[in-house]
Amino acid sequence: MSSFIATVTALLTIFGAGFGVTSLFLRNVKQIAVAELTGLSWLLGAAVMSLSLWLIGMLLRGVSLHIAIAFIALGLTLMGIAIFRNRKLKVRIPRLRGWLEYALVFFLCLEIGTVLLLTFKHTLGWDGLLIWELKARYAYLNGGALPAHYFSDAPRVFSHPEYPLFLPMLETWIYFWIGDCDQYWVKLIFPLFYAVGMILLAQAGTFWSGKRWIGLLVANLFLFIPFLTRAAGGIVLGYADVPLSIVYLAAFYFLSIFVRQNSGAAWSCFIALAAILPWIKREGVILWFVVTACGAWIIWRRRGIFPALLSFLPGVCVIVGWQIYLKAMHVSPAQDFDSIGLARLYANLYRFGPVLRSLISEAETIEHWSLLWFATMAAFLCFVIRGRGQHALMLVICTIAPIALYCGVYLFSAWSDYLHHIESSLPRLLLHVAPLSMLAIALVLGLPSRGSARQADR
Numbered sequence: 487m488s489s490f491i492a493t494v495t496a497l498l499t500i501f502g503a504g505f506g507v508t509s510l511f512l513r514n515v516k517q518i519a520v521a522e523l524t525g526l527s528w529l530l531g532a533a534v535m536s537l538s539l540w541l542i543g544m545l546l547r548g549v550s551l552h553i554a555i556a557f558i559a560l561g562l563t564l565m566g567i568a569i570f571r572n573r574k575l576k577v578r579i580p581r582l583r584g585w586l587e588y589a590l591v592f593f594l595c596l597e598i599g600t601v602l603l604l605t606f607k608h609t610l611g612w613d614g615l616l617i618w619e620l621k622a623r624y625a626y627l628n629g630g631a632l633p634a635h636y637f638s639d640a641p642r643v644f645s646h647p648e649y650p651l652f653l654p655m656l657e658t659w660i661y662f663w664i665g666d667c668d669q670y671w672v673k674l675i676f677p678l679f680y681a682v683g684m685i686l687l688a689q690a691g692t693f694w695s696g697k698r699w700i701g702l703l704v705a706n707l708f709l710f711i712p713f714l715t716r717a718a719g720g721i722v723l724g725y726a727d728v729p730l731s732i733v734y735l736a737a738f739y740f741l742s743i744f745v746r747q748n749s750g751a752a753w754s755c756f757i758a759l760a761a762i763l764p765w766i767k768r769e770g771v772i773l774w775f776v777v778t779a780c781g782a783w784i785i786w787r788r789r790g791i792f793p794a795l796l797s798f799l800p801g802v803c804v805i806v807g808w809q810i811y812l813k814a815m816h817v818s819p820a821q822d823f824d825s826i827g828l829a830r831l832y833a834n835l836y837r838f839g840p841v842l843r844s845l846i847s848e849a850e851t852i853e854h855w856s857l858l859w860f861a862t863m864a865a866f867l868c869f870v871i872r873g874r875g876q877h878a879l880m881l882v883i884c885t886i887a888p889i890a891l892y893c894g895v896y897l898f899s900a901w902s903d904y905l906h907h908i909e910s911s912l913p914r915l916l917l918h919v920a921p922l923s924m925l926a927i928a929l930v931l932g933l934p935s936r937g938s939a940r941q942a943d944r
Contacts, residue, residue, distance in 0.1 A: 489664050493671040496663040497678065499559040500656070504531020506562025509569040511754045517578040521689035526755060528682045529736055533762045535559065536655040539630060547629030552662045580698065590702035594684060597709045602677040604715060604722045610669060614724020620645050622657035623667045630658060637815035647817050650808055652766040653726055673724060680721045683732035684708060687921055690739040694877075694925050695932025703931070704924040711920060713854040719914035727914045730766045733759055734773050735921035738884050741781045745877065748788060753797075756781055761800035764808070768820075769892070773918060774801045776887045780880055822907070823898045834897045837904060841896050844908045845889070854913055862923040865930040872933060881929070885922045889915070 504527035511526070512518050538555050546554055569575070582588050610619055625632045632654075637647045657672045664671060684705045691701030714720050714728070721728040737759035743752035760778050763770035778798055786794035824830050849859040862885070869878040892915045901907040 489666075489668055489671050492663040492665070493660055493674055496660045497674065499556060499563075500531040500535050500659070501527050502531065502563035502566075503534045503559040504528055504562075506564070506566035506569075507531070507534060507758075508755075509566035509575070511758065512575070512751045513569050513573050515575070515749075515751050517576045519578050519580075519689060521685045523577060525682045525686040525689075525736060528678060529733055529762065530758060531559075532656055533652070533758075533765065534562070535659055536652050537765065539625075539655040539659060540651050543625070543629075543631030547631065551630040555659070555662075583698070586699050587702060590699060590706055594688065594702060594706050597706065598677065598681045598684065601680050601709070601715070601721060605673050605677045606670070608722045610673065611718050611723030611725060613718075613726065615669075617645050617649060618653040618724065618726065619657060619669060619672065621649075621651065621654035622661060622672070625651075625654060625658045626661040626667055630662065634815060637812070637817045643818070646820070647815075648812055648820050649768060650765045650770075652762070653729070676721050676724055676728065679729045679732050683728070683735060683921065686732070686736050686739060687924060690735065690742070690925055691928035693739070693742065694881075695928040697932050700928050700931045704928045707927075708921065708924055711855060711858055713913055713917060714920075717854060717913065719917060725914065726767045727917045730763065730770055730773070731918045731921050733762050733766060733770075734777065734918060735925075737763065737777050738881075738922060738925075741777065741784070742877065742880070744781075745784055745880065753785070753793075757797050757800055760797075761804050764801060764805045769915060769918065771805060772891045772895075773888055774805075776891070777884055780883055784880075822900055823895065824900045826898055830898055837897050837899075840905060841893050841908060844905065844912060845893055848912050848916065851913075855916070858920065858923060859916075861927055865923075865926040868930050868933065869926075878926075878929065881922060881926055885919045885926065888919055 505523075507530045508518075508523060508526040511530075512522075535555065535558075538558055539551070542554055543551055582591060609615070621632060621636075624636055632651070636642060653675070656675055660672050660675070661667050687708060688701040688705035691704040692698045693701070695701060708714070715722055719725045719727045737756055740752045740756040740759060743749055744756055757778075760774050760781070763774040763777075778801055782794040782797050785797055849855065866882055869882065892912070896904060896908055899907045
Protein backbone atom coordinates (compact mmCIF):
# COMPACT_ATOMS: atom_id res chain seq x y z
CA MET A 487 0.00 0.00 0.00
CA SER A 488 1.44 3.38 -0.99
CA SER A 489 1.86 6.08 1.65
CA PHE A 490 -0.79 8.25 0.01
CA ILE A 491 -3.42 5.49 -0.08
CA ALA A 492 -2.57 4.48 3.49
CA THR A 493 -2.94 8.08 4.68
CA VAL A 494 -6.28 8.51 2.92
CA THR A 495 -7.49 5.23 4.44
CA ALA A 496 -6.50 6.41 7.91
CA LEU A 497 -8.30 9.72 7.40
CA LEU A 498 -11.42 7.94 6.11
CA THR A 499 -11.55 5.79 9.25
CA ILE A 500 -11.49 9.01 11.30
CA PHE A 501 -14.37 10.42 9.25
CA GLY A 502 -16.22 7.11 9.54
CA ALA A 503 -15.92 7.01 13.32
CA GLY A 504 -17.08 10.60 13.55
CA PHE A 505 -19.96 9.90 11.17
CA GLY A 506 -21.23 7.24 13.54
CA VAL A 507 -21.06 9.49 16.60
CA THR A 508 -22.62 12.39 14.69
CA SER A 509 -25.48 10.20 13.50
CA LEU A 510 -26.10 9.14 17.09
CA PHE A 511 -26.26 12.74 18.31
CA LEU A 512 -28.43 13.95 15.42
CA ARG A 513 -30.67 10.87 15.13
CA ASN A 514 -33.81 12.81 16.11
CA VAL A 515 -33.46 15.68 13.64
CA LYS A 516 -35.33 15.65 10.35
CA GLN A 517 -32.52 17.00 8.22
CA ILE A 518 -28.77 17.45 8.68
CA ALA A 519 -26.93 20.26 6.92
CA VAL A 520 -24.05 18.84 4.91
CA ALA A 521 -21.67 21.38 6.50
CA GLU A 522 -22.64 20.23 9.99
CA LEU A 523 -22.37 16.56 9.05
CA THR A 524 -18.92 17.05 7.50
CA GLY A 525 -17.58 19.21 10.32
CA LEU A 526 -18.87 17.03 13.13
CA SER A 527 -17.72 13.83 11.44
CA TRP A 528 -14.14 15.06 11.31
CA LEU A 529 -13.95 16.78 14.70
CA LEU A 530 -15.77 14.09 16.68
CA GLY A 531 -14.00 11.34 14.75
CA ALA A 532 -10.61 12.85 15.52
CA ALA A 533 -11.49 13.00 19.21
CA VAL A 534 -12.82 9.43 19.31
CA MET A 535 -9.80 7.98 17.52
CA SER A 536 -7.32 9.98 19.58
CA LEU A 537 -8.89 9.09 22.92
CA SER A 538 -9.33 5.45 21.89
CA LEU A 539 -5.66 5.13 20.95
CA TRP A 540 -4.62 6.64 24.26
CA LEU A 541 -6.95 4.55 26.44
CA ILE A 542 -6.73 1.21 24.64
CA GLY A 543 -2.99 1.77 24.15
CA MET A 544 -2.63 1.21 27.89
CA LEU A 545 -3.67 -2.41 27.30
CA LEU A 546 -2.67 -3.29 23.72
CA ARG A 547 0.30 -2.61 21.48
CA GLY A 548 1.27 -2.89 17.84
CA VAL A 549 -0.93 -4.85 15.45
CA SER A 550 -3.44 -5.70 18.18
CA LEU A 551 -3.97 -2.02 18.94
CA HIS A 552 -4.24 -1.17 15.23
CA ILE A 553 -6.88 -3.83 14.66
CA ALA A 554 -8.85 -2.88 17.79
CA ILE A 555 -9.07 0.78 16.81
CA ALA A 556 -9.90 -0.12 13.21
CA PHE A 557 -12.80 -2.26 14.45
CA ILE A 558 -14.04 0.62 16.60
CA ALA A 559 -13.99 2.92 13.56
CA LEU A 560 -15.74 0.30 11.42
CA GLY A 561 -18.36 -0.36 14.08
CA LEU A 562 -19.15 3.31 14.48
CA THR A 563 -19.36 3.75 10.71
CA LEU A 564 -21.83 0.88 10.38
CA MET A 565 -23.82 2.25 13.30
CA GLY A 566 -24.06 5.62 11.53
CA ILE A 567 -25.27 3.98 8.32
CA ALA A 568 -27.88 2.00 10.25
CA ILE A 569 -29.15 5.13 12.01
CA PHE A 570 -29.42 6.97 8.70
CA ARG A 571 -31.39 4.11 7.18
CA ASN A 572 -33.65 3.40 10.14
CA ARG A 573 -34.38 7.04 10.94
CA LYS A 574 -34.54 8.00 7.26
CA LEU A 575 -32.32 11.00 7.88
CA LYS A 576 -31.75 13.40 5.02
CA VAL A 577 -28.70 15.50 4.28
CA ARG A 578 -29.55 19.08 3.33
CA ILE A 579 -27.34 20.51 0.59
CA PRO A 580 -27.88 24.26 0.18
CA ARG A 581 -28.84 25.57 -3.23
CA LEU A 582 -26.64 28.46 -4.26
CA ARG A 583 -28.42 31.57 -5.49
CA GLY A 584 -26.82 34.04 -7.84
CA TRP A 585 -23.36 34.53 -9.24
CA LEU A 586 -21.97 35.96 -5.97
CA GLU A 587 -22.55 32.78 -3.97
CA TYR A 588 -21.10 30.63 -6.76
CA ALA A 589 -18.04 32.91 -6.93
CA LEU A 590 -17.54 32.82 -3.15
CA VAL A 591 -17.77 29.00 -3.11
CA PHE A 592 -15.23 28.84 -5.94
CA PHE A 593 -12.78 31.12 -4.14
CA LEU A 594 -13.25 29.23 -0.87
CA CYS A 595 -12.34 25.96 -2.63
CA LEU A 596 -9.36 27.74 -4.17
CA GLU A 597 -8.21 28.93 -0.75
CA ILE A 598 -8.51 25.44 0.73
CA GLY A 599 -6.39 24.13 -2.15
CA THR A 600 -3.85 26.89 -1.51
CA VAL A 601 -3.57 25.95 2.17
CA LEU A 602 -3.03 22.33 1.11
CA LEU A 603 -0.18 23.33 -1.21
CA LEU A 604 1.38 25.61 1.40
CA THR A 605 1.23 22.85 3.99
CA PHE A 606 3.21 20.47 1.79
CA LYS A 607 5.62 23.23 0.83
CA HIS A 608 6.63 23.95 4.43
CA THR A 609 8.18 21.65 6.99
CA LEU A 610 6.72 21.24 10.46
CA GLY A 611 7.50 24.11 12.83
CA TRP A 612 8.88 23.94 16.36
CA ASP A 613 5.70 22.78 18.11
CA GLY A 614 4.62 20.66 15.18
CA LEU A 615 7.95 18.84 15.09
CA LEU A 616 9.34 18.81 18.63
CA ILE A 617 6.13 18.54 20.63
CA TRP A 618 3.39 16.84 18.62
CA GLU A 619 5.26 14.81 15.99
CA LEU A 620 7.96 13.79 18.46
CA LYS A 621 5.32 12.27 20.71
CA ALA A 622 3.70 10.54 17.73
CA ARG A 623 7.05 9.07 16.70
CA TYR A 624 7.79 7.77 20.19
CA ALA A 625 4.30 6.30 20.42
CA TYR A 626 4.49 4.57 17.04
CA LEU A 627 7.91 3.08 17.79
CA ASN A 628 6.53 1.83 21.11
CA GLY A 629 3.58 0.03 19.54
CA GLY A 630 1.10 2.92 19.72
CA ALA A 631 1.57 4.27 23.25
CA LEU A 632 4.17 6.63 24.66
CA PRO A 633 6.76 4.75 26.74
CA ALA A 634 6.50 5.39 30.47
CA HIS A 635 10.09 6.61 30.73
CA TYR A 636 9.37 9.43 28.28
CA PHE A 637 7.27 11.29 30.84
CA SER A 638 9.99 11.35 33.51
CA ASP A 639 13.03 11.74 31.25
CA ALA A 640 14.64 15.12 32.06
CA PRO A 641 16.32 15.62 28.64
CA ARG A 642 12.88 15.44 26.97
CA VAL A 643 11.27 18.10 29.13
CA PHE A 644 11.53 20.58 26.23
CA SER A 645 8.81 18.57 24.43
CA HIS A 646 6.29 19.25 27.23
CA PRO A 647 5.31 15.73 28.37
CA GLU A 648 2.39 17.31 30.24
CA TYR A 649 0.66 18.41 27.01
CA PRO A 650 -2.40 16.34 26.00
CA LEU A 651 -2.21 13.83 23.15
CA PHE A 652 -4.94 14.84 20.71
CA LEU A 653 -2.62 15.56 17.75
CA PRO A 654 0.10 12.99 18.59
CA MET A 655 -2.42 10.14 18.65
CA LEU A 656 -3.92 11.24 15.32
CA GLU A 657 -0.47 11.28 13.79
CA THR A 658 0.31 7.89 15.34
CA TRP A 659 -2.85 6.52 13.71
CA ILE A 660 -1.60 7.62 10.29
CA TYR A 661 1.83 6.13 11.00
CA PHE A 662 0.13 2.82 11.82
CA TRP A 663 -1.42 2.71 8.36
CA ILE A 664 1.70 3.87 6.53
CA GLY A 665 3.89 1.46 8.47
CA ASP A 666 6.51 4.14 9.11
CA CYS A 667 6.98 7.63 10.53
CA ASP A 668 6.38 9.91 7.56
CA GLN A 669 6.18 13.62 8.39
CA TYR A 670 5.23 14.51 4.82
CA TRP A 671 1.88 12.74 4.73
CA VAL A 672 0.95 13.34 8.35
CA LYS A 673 0.72 17.05 7.52
CA LEU A 674 -2.57 16.32 5.71
CA ILE A 675 -4.27 16.53 9.11
CA PHE A 676 -3.86 20.29 9.30
CA PRO A 677 -5.41 21.47 6.00
CA LEU A 678 -8.30 19.14 6.82
CA PHE A 679 -8.90 21.05 10.03
CA TYR A 680 -8.77 24.29 8.07
CA ALA A 681 -11.19 23.01 5.41
CA VAL A 682 -13.65 21.72 7.98
CA GLY A 683 -13.30 24.96 9.93
CA MET A 684 -14.09 27.11 6.92
CA ILE A 685 -17.13 24.99 6.07
CA LEU A 686 -18.40 25.43 9.61
CA LEU A 687 -17.52 29.14 9.63
CA ALA A 688 -19.53 29.63 6.43
CA GLN A 689 -22.45 27.73 7.97
CA ALA A 690 -22.22 29.61 11.26
CA GLY A 691 -21.89 32.96 9.47
CA THR A 692 -25.02 32.14 7.49
CA PHE A 693 -26.86 31.13 10.64
CA TRP A 694 -25.89 34.30 12.50
CA SER A 695 -26.34 36.82 9.68
CA GLY A 696 -29.31 35.21 7.93
CA LYS A 697 -27.59 35.51 4.53
CA ARG A 698 -25.55 32.80 2.89
CA TRP A 699 -23.33 35.18 0.96
CA ILE A 700 -22.23 36.77 4.25
CA GLY A 701 -21.32 33.37 5.71
CA LEU A 702 -19.33 32.51 2.60
CA LEU A 703 -17.68 35.94 2.62
CA VAL A 704 -16.35 35.72 6.19
CA ALA A 705 -15.07 32.20 5.50
CA ASN A 706 -13.20 33.56 2.47
CA LEU A 707 -11.78 36.47 4.46
CA PHE A 708 -10.37 34.23 7.19
CA LEU A 709 -7.39 33.23 5.05
CA PHE A 710 -6.43 36.90 4.74
CA ILE A 711 -5.39 36.95 8.39
CA PRO A 712 -1.60 37.00 7.80
CA PHE A 713 -0.79 35.13 11.03
CA LEU A 714 -2.72 32.11 9.78
CA THR A 715 -0.18 31.26 7.08
CA ARG A 716 2.91 33.38 7.69
CA ALA A 717 3.82 32.93 11.35
CA ALA A 718 4.62 30.25 13.90
CA GLY A 719 1.32 28.91 15.15
CA GLY A 720 -0.33 29.08 11.74
CA ILE A 721 -1.96 26.19 9.95
CA VAL A 722 0.93 25.29 7.62
CA LEU A 723 3.49 24.50 10.37
CA GLY A 724 1.60 21.80 12.23
CA TYR A 725 0.73 23.72 15.40
CA ALA A 726 -2.32 22.88 17.52
CA ASP A 727 -3.71 26.41 17.66
CA VAL A 728 -5.81 26.31 14.48
CA PRO A 729 -7.42 22.93 15.32
CA LEU A 730 -8.15 24.32 18.79
CA SER A 731 -9.78 27.43 17.31
CA ILE A 732 -11.90 25.32 14.94
CA VAL A 733 -13.23 23.10 17.74
CA TYR A 734 -13.97 26.22 19.81
CA LEU A 735 -15.87 27.71 16.87
CA ALA A 736 -17.85 24.49 16.43
CA ALA A 737 -18.73 24.28 20.14
CA PHE A 738 -19.92 27.90 20.13
CA TYR A 739 -21.90 27.39 16.92
CA PHE A 740 -23.87 24.46 18.30
CA LEU A 741 -24.41 26.35 21.54
CA SER A 742 -25.93 29.18 19.49
CA ILE A 743 -28.22 26.67 17.73
CA PHE A 744 -29.36 25.41 21.14
CA VAL A 745 -30.03 28.98 22.27
CA ARG A 746 -32.25 29.74 19.28
CA GLN A 747 -33.92 26.37 18.75
CA ASN A 748 -33.72 24.67 22.17
CA SER A 749 -32.48 21.61 20.29
CA GLY A 750 -31.43 18.56 22.28
CA ALA A 751 -29.22 17.42 19.40
CA ALA A 752 -27.38 20.77 19.38
CA TRP A 753 -26.98 20.54 23.15
CA SER A 754 -25.33 17.11 22.85
CA CYS A 755 -23.00 18.29 20.09
CA PHE A 756 -22.05 21.38 22.09
CA ILE A 757 -21.16 19.39 25.20
CA ALA A 758 -19.13 16.85 23.21
CA LEU A 759 -17.21 19.50 21.26
CA ALA A 760 -16.49 21.57 24.37
CA ALA A 761 -15.10 18.48 26.10
CA ILE A 762 -12.57 18.04 23.27
CA LEU A 763 -10.94 21.42 23.95
CA PRO A 764 -8.87 20.36 27.01
CA TRP A 765 -7.65 17.31 25.08
CA ILE A 766 -6.11 19.42 22.30
CA LYS A 767 -3.93 21.80 24.30
CA ARG A 768 -3.54 23.16 27.83
CA GLU A 769 -5.14 26.45 26.84
CA GLY A 770 -8.19 24.42 25.84
CA VAL A 771 -9.08 24.22 29.54
CA ILE A 772 -9.69 27.97 29.56
CA LEU A 773 -11.72 27.85 26.34
CA TRP A 774 -13.72 24.91 27.71
CA PHE A 775 -14.46 26.73 30.94
CA VAL A 776 -15.63 29.90 29.17
CA VAL A 777 -17.91 28.29 26.60
CA THR A 778 -19.25 25.68 29.03
CA ALA A 779 -19.96 28.25 31.75
CA CYS A 780 -21.79 30.37 29.19
CA GLY A 781 -23.69 27.31 27.99
CA ALA A 782 -24.47 26.12 31.52
CA TRP A 783 -26.06 29.48 32.35
CA ILE A 784 -28.33 29.23 29.33
CA ILE A 785 -29.09 25.54 29.91
CA TRP A 786 -29.95 26.26 33.55
CA ARG A 787 -32.50 28.88 32.48
CA ARG A 788 -33.96 26.57 29.81
CA ARG A 789 -33.81 23.11 31.36
CA GLY A 790 -32.86 23.38 35.02
CA ILE A 791 -29.84 22.99 37.24
CA PHE A 792 -29.13 19.28 36.66
CA PRO A 793 -28.68 19.50 32.85
CA ALA A 794 -26.56 22.64 33.41
CA LEU A 795 -24.23 20.81 35.78
CA LEU A 796 -24.21 17.81 33.46
CA SER A 797 -22.76 19.97 30.69
CA PHE A 798 -19.54 20.24 32.71
CA LEU A 799 -19.17 16.49 33.28
CA PRO A 800 -17.51 15.31 30.00
CA GLY A 801 -14.91 18.08 30.09
CA VAL A 802 -14.17 17.46 33.76
CA CYS A 803 -13.66 13.76 32.99
CA VAL A 804 -11.14 14.59 30.26
CA ILE A 805 -9.25 17.09 32.44
CA VAL A 806 -9.19 14.95 35.59
CA GLY A 807 -8.45 11.76 33.66
CA TRP A 808 -5.43 13.32 31.99
CA GLN A 809 -4.12 14.73 35.27
CA ILE A 810 -4.47 11.33 36.95
CA TYR A 811 -2.54 9.78 34.07
CA LEU A 812 0.24 12.37 34.35
CA LYS A 813 0.50 11.75 38.06
CA ALA A 814 0.72 8.00 37.48
CA MET A 815 3.51 8.65 34.96
CA HIS A 816 5.35 10.85 37.50
CA VAL A 817 5.38 13.88 35.23
CA SER A 818 6.92 16.95 36.79
CA PRO A 819 4.66 20.02 36.85
CA ALA A 820 5.23 22.54 34.06
CA GLN A 821 7.73 25.25 34.95
CA ASP A 822 6.23 28.04 32.81
CA PHE A 823 3.99 29.40 35.57
CA ASP A 824 4.15 29.85 39.33
CA SER A 825 1.43 28.46 41.56
CA ILE A 826 -1.69 30.60 41.49
CA GLY A 827 -2.48 32.35 44.76
CA LEU A 828 -3.46 35.72 46.21
CA ALA A 829 0.06 36.41 47.51
CA ARG A 830 1.60 35.81 44.08
CA LEU A 831 -1.14 37.85 42.42
CA TYR A 832 -0.51 40.79 44.72
CA ALA A 833 3.24 40.57 44.17
CA ASN A 834 2.83 40.61 40.37
CA LEU A 835 0.10 43.21 39.99
CA TYR A 836 2.70 45.58 38.54
CA ARG A 837 2.64 43.39 35.41
CA PHE A 838 -0.95 44.31 34.60
CA GLY A 839 -0.04 47.46 32.68
CA PRO A 840 2.70 45.87 30.53
CA VAL A 841 0.46 42.87 29.77
CA LEU A 842 -2.37 45.15 28.66
CA ARG A 843 0.00 47.22 26.52
CA SER A 844 1.34 44.04 24.93
CA LEU A 845 -2.18 42.91 24.11
CA ILE A 846 -3.10 46.23 22.50
CA SER A 847 0.19 46.33 20.60
CA GLU A 848 -0.36 42.82 19.24
CA ALA A 849 -3.94 43.53 18.19
CA GLU A 850 -2.68 46.57 16.30
CA THR A 851 -0.01 44.60 14.45
CA ILE A 852 -1.22 44.75 10.85
CA GLU A 853 1.47 42.27 9.77
CA HIS A 854 -0.18 39.62 11.96
CA TRP A 855 -3.89 40.43 11.90
CA SER A 856 -4.56 42.93 9.15
CA LEU A 857 -7.72 44.81 10.25
CA LEU A 858 -9.33 41.88 12.08
CA TRP A 859 -9.33 43.26 15.61
CA PHE A 860 -10.25 46.78 14.52
CA ALA A 861 -13.25 45.33 12.68
CA THR A 862 -14.10 43.15 15.68
CA MET A 863 -14.14 46.08 18.11
CA ALA A 864 -16.25 48.07 15.65
CA ALA A 865 -18.67 45.13 15.52
CA PHE A 866 -18.88 44.97 19.32
CA LEU A 867 -19.54 48.71 19.44
CA CYS A 868 -22.29 48.23 16.86
CA PHE A 869 -23.86 45.57 19.10
CA VAL A 870 -24.01 48.09 21.93
CA ILE A 871 -25.56 50.78 19.76
CA ARG A 872 -28.10 48.48 18.14
CA GLY A 873 -28.88 46.47 21.28
CA ARG A 874 -28.44 42.99 19.84
CA GLY A 875 -29.35 41.28 23.12
CA GLN A 876 -28.46 37.85 24.49
CA HIS A 877 -27.03 36.36 21.31
CA ALA A 878 -24.56 39.17 20.75
CA LEU A 879 -23.65 39.21 24.44
CA MET A 880 -22.87 35.50 24.31
CA LEU A 881 -20.59 36.08 21.30
CA VAL A 882 -18.80 38.98 22.98
CA ILE A 883 -18.22 37.01 26.19
CA CYS A 884 -16.89 33.93 24.40
CA THR A 885 -14.52 36.14 22.38
CA ILE A 886 -13.23 38.48 25.09
CA ALA A 887 -13.26 36.26 28.20
CA PRO A 888 -10.58 33.80 26.96
CA ILE A 889 -8.30 36.70 26.03
CA ALA A 890 -8.79 38.26 29.45
CA LEU A 891 -8.05 34.97 31.21
CA TYR A 892 -4.99 34.35 29.03
CA CYS A 893 -3.65 37.79 29.95
CA GLY A 894 -4.43 37.16 33.61
CA VAL A 895 -2.38 33.97 33.56
CA TYR A 896 0.67 35.97 32.46
CA LEU A 897 0.64 37.58 35.90
CA PHE A 898 1.85 34.21 37.16
CA SER A 899 4.51 33.66 34.49
CA ALA A 900 7.67 32.05 35.90
CA TRP A 901 9.84 33.24 33.03
CA SER A 902 12.63 35.58 34.11
CA ASP A 903 11.53 37.86 31.26
CA TYR A 904 7.77 37.62 31.39
CA LEU A 905 7.43 40.10 28.52
CA HIS A 906 9.29 37.65 26.28
CA HIS A 907 6.83 34.98 27.43
CA ILE A 908 3.97 37.20 26.29
CA GLU A 909 5.64 38.07 23.00
CA SER A 910 6.30 34.42 22.13
CA SER A 911 2.83 33.07 22.87
CA LEU A 912 0.17 35.79 22.87
CA PRO A 913 -0.29 35.91 19.06
CA ARG A 914 -1.11 32.20 18.99
CA LEU A 915 -3.57 32.65 21.85
CA LEU A 916 -5.43 35.37 19.96
CA LEU A 917 -5.78 32.95 17.05
CA HIS A 918 -7.99 30.75 19.25
CA VAL A 919 -10.85 33.26 19.17
CA ALA A 920 -10.26 34.66 15.66
CA PRO A 921 -13.08 32.57 14.07
CA LEU A 922 -15.55 33.94 16.62
CA SER A 923 -14.49 37.48 15.76
CA MET A 924 -15.40 36.66 12.15
CA LEU A 925 -18.87 35.70 13.36
CA ALA A 926 -19.19 39.11 15.00
CA ILE A 927 -18.40 40.71 11.64
CA ALA A 928 -20.95 38.44 9.93
CA LEU A 929 -23.63 39.47 12.42
CA VAL A 930 -22.96 43.14 11.80
CA LEU A 931 -23.10 42.67 8.03
CA GLY A 932 -26.56 41.16 8.43
CA LEU A 933 -27.82 43.94 10.68
CA PRO A 934 -30.52 45.70 8.59
CA SER A 935 -33.30 44.51 10.88
CA ARG A 936 -33.39 44.07 14.65
CA GLY A 937 -34.13 40.81 16.41
CA SER A 938 -32.89 37.32 15.81
CA ALA A 939 -30.94 36.62 12.66
CA ARG A 940 -32.76 34.55 10.12
CA GLN A 941 -31.47 31.11 9.19
CA ALA A 942 -31.15 31.24 5.40
CA ASP A 943 -29.91 27.72 4.82
CA ARG A 944 -33.28 26.15 3.99
